[in-house]
Amino acid sequence: xxxxxxxxxxxPYLSVQGGGRFPVRRIYCVGRNYAEHAIEMGSDPTREPPxxxxxxxDAVVIDGADMPYPAATKSLHHEMELVVAIGTGGxxxxxxxxxxxxxxxxxxxxxxxxxxxxxxxxxGRPWDMGxxxxxxxxxxxxxxxxxxxxxxxxxxxxxxxxxxxxxxDLSKLIWSVPEVIANLxxxxxxxxxDLIMTGTPEGVAAVVKGDLLEGMVEGVGxxxxxxx
Ligand code: MN
Numbered sequence: 368x369x370x371x372x373x374x375x376x377x378x379p380y381l382s383v384q385g386g387g388r389f390p391v392r393r394i395y396c397v398g399r400n401y402a403e404h405a406i407e408m409g410s411d412p413t414r415e416p417p418x419x420x421x422x423x424x425d426a427v428v429i430d431g432a433d434m435p436y437p438a439a440t441k442s443l444h445h446e447m448e449l450v451v452a453i454g455t456g457g458x459x460x461x462x463x464x465x466x467x468x469x470x471x472x473x474x475x476x477x478x479x480x481x482x483x484x485x486x487x488x489x490x491g492r493p494w495d496m497g498x499x500x501x502x503x504x505x506x507x508x509x510x511x512x513x514x515x516x517x518x519x520x521x522x523x524x525x526x527x528x529x530x531x532x533x534x535x536d537l538s539k540l541i542w543s544v545p546e547v548i549a550n551l552x553x554x555x556x557x558x559x560x561d562l563i564m565t566g567t568p569e570g571v572a573a574v575v576k577g578d579l580l581e582g583m584v585e586g587v588g589x590x591x592x593x594x595x
Contacts, residue, residue, distance in 0.1 A: 379424040381452070381473060381562075384508040384588065389452055389470065392560030394422040394504055395551060396448075396477055400541050400566025407569050417542045417550050420494050422477075422564075428505040433595040436576050437500050440480035443574055443594070446567035447525035447533045447582040449518060450475040451544055452509055453561040460552040465545035466517060468557065474507040474582050474590035476525075477564050481573070504564070505580070507590035514586075518544035521585035523568060527578055535568030537584070542566075 369375070380388040397419060399405040402412035428434050436443060454470025477498070484497030510516075518537060525533040542550070547563060574580065574594050582590045 376425070379427050380429070381427065381506055381509040382430050383471070384510050389509050390560045391424040391427055391562060392558050393424055394426065394562045394564065396420050396422065396498065396564040397542065397547055397566040401535060401539050401568040402541060403535070403539075403569035404567055404571065407571070412541075414541055417547060419551060419554070420498050422499040422504050426499065426502060426504040428502050428592060430508075431591045432505075434478065434502050434505055434592045436594055437478075437480060437502065439496075440482055442480065442482040444479045444481040444571045445525060445527065445532070445574055445580055446477035446479055446571050447523060448475050448477050448564045448567050449523060449537060449544075449584050449587065450506060451518065451548070451563040451565060453557050453563070454512075454559055456556060456558040456561075458552050458556045460549055460557065462545040462549045465548035466512070468548060469512045469544070470559070471509045471511045472516060472518065472584075472587045473509045474584050474587055475562075475564055476505045476580060476582060476590055476592065477567060478503045478505065479571075505590055505592040507582075507588050510587055516586035518565075521587070523582075523584050525570070525580065525582040527572070527574060527580055529579075532572055533568055533570035539568065540565060
């Protein structure tokens with residue numbers, strides 16, 4: 368019999384292609400990982416060490432479900448990203464071993480209250496309320512690692528209402544997936560169930576209620592959500 372004084376919350380999860388559920392432990396996100404996006408955000412695109420922010424695990428929106436337009440913003444932006452799902456934990460993981468820690472891959476959207484994020488940047492405050500809000504991480508089906516896809520190349524694209532707004536290639540990641548896993552595992556112990564959102568290419572823009580977002584990564588699959 369449980370001695371929890373409240374019912375423990377449900378475990379957030381991703382649906383796995385072919386069946387099963389992947390339990391989500393934490394969601395880490397890489398900032399400014401494509402040069403053209405750094406430039407459009409008014410930042411220096413040179414190769415500074417990667418930096419991270421996080422979203423709550425229960426920010427995931429799965430299986431094509433709708434995303435409610437969030438409170439407190441007039442500028443909800445899409446950021447289409449490749450997501451890495453960690454299956455084996457570790458600290459100070461070597462780059463050469465990094466992909467052995469990957470359970471799978473999926474397509475995700477790092478939805479951003481850009482006005483709150485910009486205000487936080489201006490005042491030197493945390494990004495949490497710009498990035499880590501409810502329903503801020505729509506995700507597609509998780510695809511098991513082990514095929515030919517290794518995150519090093521492949522088209523990444525987002526369409527809003529059928530029109531392409533973001534298009535790039537994973538080869539343009541400033542910090543590759545093995546480099547991110549190696550670096551992040553030097554800051555925190557990565558654990559099974561952790562997700563890493565690897566950053567977005569250029570073309571981020573505001574969306575409104577009714578918009579349909581359809582993203583894809585070549586070799587992984589798709590993510591789809593409607594803003595309601
Ligand atoms: Mn992002």
